Amino acid sequence: MTILVLFGSFALLMMLGIPIAFAIGVSSTLTFLLFMSPDQSFSIVAQQMASGLDSFTLIAIPFFILAGNIMNRGGIALRLIDLAKVLAGRLPGSLAHVNIISNMLFGALSGSAVASAAAVGGVMSPIQKREGYDPAFSTAVNVASCPTGLLIPPSTTLIVYSLITGGTSIAALFVAGYIPGILMGLSLMMVAGIIAKRRGYPVSPRSTWSEIKTAIVRAILPLGLIVIVIGGIISGAFTATEASAVAVAYSLFLALVWYREIKVTDLPRIFIESAVTTSIVLFLIGCSIAMSRAMAFGDIPITISDYMIGLSDNPIIILLSITAVLLLIGTFMDMTPALLIFTPILLPVVNSLGIDPVHFGIIMTVNLCVGICTPPVGSALFVGSSISGVSIMQVMKPILPFYLVLIGIVLLVTFAPQISLFLPQLILGY
Template sequence: MELLSALILFGVFAVLVTFGVPISFAIGLATTVCITVLLSLDQAIFVVAQKMASGLDSFTLLAIPFFILAGNIMNRGGIAMRLIELAKVLGGRLPGALAHCNVLANMLFGAISGSAVAAAAAVGGTMAPLQKKEGYDPAFSAAVNAASCPTGMLIPPSSTLIVYSLISGGTSVATLFVAGYIPGILMGLAVMVVAGIIAKRRGYPVIPRPTTEEAIQKTIDAALPILLILIIMGGIIAGVFTATEASAVAVVYSLVVGVFIFGEMKLSELPGIILESAITSSIVLLLIGCSIGMSWAMAFSDIPYTVSTALANISEDPLMIMLIINLALLVIGTFMDMTPALLIFTPIFLPVATELGMDPVHFGIMMTYNLCIGIITPPVGSALFISCSVGKVPIKDLLKPMLPFYAAVITILMVVTYLPEVSLFLPKLLLGYTG
């Protein structure tokens, strides 16, 4: 029965997605069809709808629309440009300086907005013309932008880690946030190493050294956006507020900075930004609700147990099983967005990982990192297509330049997978985490 349920669930889902049905509806319909094997149609519809609604009834999930709103306010409030100027100061003397600036700015802006797509659009849209003017290959510039924009999904605050916290049974959001720093920074550094090697070979220029006064001024200009990170993370770590309360603080702070301090956003723009954020939030939350329903259907059908047993039959070596899980997630990430992938496959793979003795925080960071690669790989990679769009590069011209960056970020994925302390060192140091 478990095998039949799994075949129906994923078979119907695959068929619906192939025919262009929106992924939220594909997940919901596949879940309902799967449950009709075990319950009557009217019972299946009622139970699935109930599970979707109850799954969204979460104070933690309230952080997602607030962080989306804060990110949209930041996009209009002049924060991206100030972070780019700071990145020029930090990376300006390295070979291929503008490429390094792109990476650093993506790390900074992504960490503030929590969105890879927003970082790819805001930073890439600004950096692409500058790099083209300095003689950079547009495909190389777009590849650097695409490869580095997912760092903000790991460096907190991250909506993706909030989703993992919810579906993993209450893993601490604060612990996950702190655990994401080192892997996110390592991802960015790996992209910078590859970009530096290529830039050195091609002779891309450095940025003229700024004067001390200019460096100080650009640092001061970027201080307020960076202070937001310190307020959010400092407040969460110190227990002053929860991740959800921190998201509301981020909205107020970004609004004050964008409107009253930087003056690059008008209050009259706020209704439009709120509407845009509400639309984005509704799409994300519908996706989460449908995915929660599918997660429940899999648990009801004992699919996680079946998968766990199958993996145990393949190998008893924990290293090999983790490699298999990583390969499966890499494939899943190429055709499924991060949020539904986390919600659907965490209940399948997390029990396997914990049975092997893997810490849930470590597994969450590994899984999030893995699925970050999916958003920069075709055919569904949203951040990849945004980078192509802002860089004015056809997707076919970007795949070859992306290959060395794929190799670099996958290498760091293996480091994150097999060296738990990469994820757990900071939580143990700052939060006294014991697992």
């Protein structure tokens, strides 16, 4: 009955078009009403929302969001695109590779797949069109590659996962994301290169040493943010929360003082946009924590865990089932709420299989990365299509090969834990 009320009411509210945060809050309240009076139910939901947000770690989220918005406005994307051009200029379909590499770099700095799809796609789409690239293919490349930055740190997604699991090392999660993120980008480049060669897309002229030097110099300072943030966290110089404040200060210095791409008068709008985004994310987190409490109150995670474990004694079958569930969820739900709702449900299952929590964090992120590129709710798909002016129906055919590659990466990361754990063990002794 608890499962029926919680997930049934949640599904019904979503079908009615209720915003997901409100759907989560209302369904959680209805679940508590099964066990206690209305006054107690409303009180415990409010308490859980407030206490769940009372976390020092969560301060990192608004800071990283602000840093990403500053970079998005500060001309950082153009400098990274110039660097990507000299790195991929001689490959078949070079502009497609430039798009992928730029998304990897900018997505890592901004921490947002949607921001990356908008910033990089907005610059690359007109250039690719002038060079004779099919706009639908260009859009597919942009949409499929923009989530790579969610794996390459700093990543707010991994910060949220750390909070849900009760303190999984953020440093280990950050370092664990590098190889899967880079592997995803390289795999997409391989597919893009094969398609580009078959279609005869042009290869960019060889860059001169002067152009290479200029591109590297222009990109050094933006890329320095990753070195400072990740290096500081790994060395113990500061925590992930303190690193987020450093990221804001550094991005402000670049955009406001060094490059002068934004003015002081632009800051209020950037701050307001960041505050709105932060409020949406934190309200969603608060409601999801209340739902997690409702699930725990009704023993839902244990019930589902016992059911999944009872399906088979084979860990491979259980992991494939989890992968299928996450891929399905990702097509209907955005990344953050999916992470908040289903991590508490699936974590007991993977704990029973002896799967490391850092490895599982990467598994969940990689799975849900695929979801934001797929209809009907894929935010990156909608943004990428709107930026290029190509309809979603036109994008679906050229993006199918990239979906196959992304699913292949999901399976590889799931069943080869050393892809995620090698660097944490090597660098952090995890």
